[in-house]
Amino acid sequence: MQISGAEILVRSLQEEGVEFVFGYPGGAVLEIYDAIFRQQQFKHVLVRHEQAAVHAADAYSRSCDKVGVALVTSGPGATNAVTGIATAYMDSVPMVVISGQVSTPAIGLDAFQEVDMVGITRPCVKHNFLVKDINELASTIKKAFYIAATGRPGPVVVDVPKDVTQQLAEFHYPESVSIRSYVPVTRGHPGQIKKAASLLAEAKRPYIYVGGGAVQGGASAEVTELVKMLGVPCTNTLMGLGAYPGDDRQFLGMLGMHGTYEANMAMQYCDVLIAVGARFDDRVISVPSHFLSQPKKIVHIDIDPSSIAKRVKVDVPIVGDVKHVLRDLIDLMKQNGQRPDAANLAGWWKQIEQWRSYNSLLYTPSTEFIKPQSVVQKLYEITGGDAIITSDVGQHQMWAAQYYPFKRPKQWLNSGGLGTMGFGLPAAIGAQLANPNAQVACITGEGSIQMNIQELSTAKQYHTPVKVIALNNRYLGMVRQWQEFFYGTRYAESYMDALPDFVGIAEAYGHVGMKIENPADVEGALREAFSPALKERLVFMDFRTDQSENVFPMIQNGKGLDQMDLPPHMRELQIAPFENNRDYGNMC
Amino acid sequence: MRHILSILLENEAGALSRVVGLFSARAYNIDSLTVSTTEDPTLSRMTIVTHGSDEVIEQITKQLNKLIEVVKVIDLNESDHIEREMMLIKVRATGKDREEMKRMADIFRGRIIDVTEKTYTIELTGTSDKLGAFIEAIDRSVILETVRTGASGIGRGERILKI
Numbered sequence: 001m002q003i004s005g006a007e008i009l010v011r012s013l014q015e016e017g018v019e020f021v022f023g024y025p026g027g028a029v030l031e032i033y034d035a036i037f038r039q040q041q042f043k044h045v046l047v048r049h050e051q052a053a054v055h056a057a058d059a060y061s062r063s064c065d066k067v068g069v070a071l072v073t074s075g076p077g078a079t080n081a082v083t084g085i086a087t088a089y090m091d092s093v094p095m096v097v098i099s100g101q102v103s104t105p106a107i108g109l110d111a112f113q114e115v116d117m118v119g120i121t122r123p124c125v126k127h128n129f130l131v132k133d134i135n136e137l138a139s140t141i142k143k144a145f146y147i148a149a150t151g152r153p154g155p156v157v158v159d160v161p162k163d164v165t166q167q168l169a170e171f172h173y174p175e176s177v178s179i180r181s182y183v184p185v186t187r188g189h190p191g192q193i194k195k196a197a198s199l200l201a202e203a204k205r206p207y208i209y210v211g212g213g214a215v216q217g218g219a220s221a222e223v224t225e226l227v228k229m230l231g232v233p234c235t236n237t238l239m240g241l242g243a244y245p246g247d248d249r250q251f252l253g254m255l256g257m258h259g260t261y262e263a264n265m266a267m268q269y270c271d272v273l274i275a276v277g278a279r280f281d282d283r284v285i286s287v288p289s290h291f292l293s294q295p296k297k298i299v300h301i302d303i304d305p306s307s308i309a310k311r312v313k314v315d316v317p318i319v320g321d322v323k324h325v326l327r328d329l330i331d332l333m334k335q336n337g338q339r340p341d342a343a344n345l346a347g348w349w350k351q352i353e354q355w356r357s358y359n360s361l362l363y364t365p366s367t368e369f370i371k372p373q374s375v376v377q378k379l380y381e382i383t384g385g386d387a388i389i390t391s392d393v394g395q396h397q398m399w400a401a402q403y404y405p406f407k408r409p410k411q412w413l414n415s416g417g418l419g420t421m422g423f424g425l426p427a428a429i430g431a432q433l434a435n436p437n438a439q440v441a442c443i444t445g446e447g448s449i450q451m452n453i454q455e456l457s458t459a460k461q462y463h464t465p466v467k468v469i470a471l472n473n474r475y476l477g478m479v480r481q482w483q484e485f486f487y488g489t490r491y492a493e494s495y496m497d498a499l500p501d502f503v504g505i506a507e508a509y510g511h512v513g514m515k516i517e518n519p520a521d522v523e524g525a526l527r528e529a530f531s532p533a534l535k536e537r538l539v540f541m542d543f544r545t546d547q548s549e550n551v552f553p554m555i556q557n558g559k560g561l562d563q564m565d566l567p568p569h570m571r572e573l574q575i576a577p578f579e580n581n582r583d584y585g586n587m588c
Numbered sequence: 589m590r591h592i593l594s595i596l597l598e599n600e601a602g603a604l605s606r607v608v609g610l611f612s613a614r615a616y617n618i619d620s621l622t623v624s625t626t627e628d629p630t631l632s633r634m635t636i637v638t639h640g641s642d643e644v645i646e647q648i649t650k651q652l653n654k655l656i657e658v659v660k661v662i663d664l665n666e667s668d669h670i671e672r673e674m675m676l677i678k679v680r681a682t683g684k685d686r687e688e689m690k691r692m693a694d695i696f697r698g699r700i701i702d703v704t705e706k707t708y709t710i711e712l713t714g715t716s717d718k719l720g721a722f723i724e725a726i727d728r729s730v731i732l733e734t735v736r737t738g739a740s741g742i743g744r745g746e747r748i749l750k751i
Contacts (some may be wrong), residue, residue: 098627118602119605122602122605122606122609123609123613126656127656130601130602147656173731179656180659180751181597181598181657181658181659304649304654305650305653306647306651306653306654308650309643309646309647313643372698445632
């Protein structure tokens, strides 16, 4: 029986086991919306702006193991989606974005709501398709899901002209897909894995550096097993947080621009580094030449060959699925009884403990102003460290990363690569739908939240009781921090005047609003927000925080990992420089 | 250093723009690019002449391989290869230049493929260097226009780029 292109599309999504489609209707996708209306298998979530549809689908995917799906109309619907697509692309999130397109005869004629979606998104998708033939619609959807979820994951755009959704054809959904030009590698090269094992066994100062690839690749258990088996220190990138349990002693904290002192010093002074699904990006290692000025052997495990040797030359590249490669590495080292020398390792740990003892995340408490860090710490306490946390971008994002030690992968959702303000709230909605029983909190700022605040309406419609923790310092905080440090305290356009009454906004959307101005009220307010009485409600918490607080440690542009700007309490300390030739054996 | 890359890719709409877009987005250089279908109509073969350090060329190759529609990429510089480029050059051929142009075309084994009262159009094939040498060898003021195809390359002997 012949069915319409729109029905073929909907049936294809059903075949893929799609639970939620996040979207916004419009002229070019009316046929598709009609087909969605006439089915019950998946739910459609109506957002208030297309960017939010893509962020919600993205966070849905990040917080479970499925491909997120967004649906937008042509023209402005499509262009509004682009920021969300680029966000997912930078963080390698598997997603299928379906955009409507004007009818095929109108393409190229500057038709109403026409935009070259395939052209616009080409640089920020893993792949994209324009479906001109209804007979290729089902197979294209199949390919899109396959490409999105395999190899290094990423968003795939399928642009569907309106006439294709109206035409009729038989529906055959392919059972499998094979693309001759796309064959992702899974297993790592055994010879390279052997080299990695030997390097680790001979290491005096080994270090495991874990990125978002381990989260997306589901390799958290293997990372933990390797680190525990060898007794070595481990760090996670901003994207990797949760891949190794944040509350474990072998975890040195996040590294990078706002990483802990010990995580960054260990990165600079290790002698064997195992990089797992991480990409040595500028916010992590800063200047490659300075990073490499301290000699070290580097093993780089990544599914994407182009991530290897992009910024840093490595000694042992291993292309493969991190989960498989780590499994093989662990098994090999077990089998051969390979372990780093215990005395060397003890010496290395002694040095690390010395670095750790400076407590680089210490801040000065206040009874006058709410310290933003203390809000995150209280949130951790009250949620038992179990909540799914989404964030926006800026100081609050860094404080969330620093002061909420994530226990498990897929618990921390943020726009690490693109740094998209406005991600947090729609992401929280997507994550809540994927995890209906989880506590979901969005840590945000008064700047970021206003970039997608209209999604409070979506949250009301779909009963997603997320808790919005706004660290409101009346400044675009990170911009202000840079202006304080590098622009002679000239706070150009970083002060937010005429802020709305967030409590009033929350209430107007039908939610609960709270304004917290006194440090003594922080805990009580959080307890109330997470109490059973408000379990089913979205609570918007407007914390008026210390305006002058900065994020430390910080590595300035052009500086190295061991050249951090330190928090005030560390500036007076006489910290001995690291000595490469120190006899670690004797230090134990 | 100059590198000549041979790329086999799906003969699909948009594949070319993905390759070109990659070069501009990542600030790689394209000195020349040629593309056409192969004996298998589902495949296109592209030759890109580019330059950059070894690290840059390695990244270019990896990034190209990452494109879904790219089937295979080889750097022809890695071993023996042959490259040819074709140029059509229209020159003023009047007075004593008329004889001189004929003579130069012969020396470079070019063919005069169009003749008018005042002009010759010469077809010249060879390495890009040879075409450049021809332009250098003749008087600049007689050149009316030049069209070059960009280099096409192929590995020597048993070195074959195929699925």
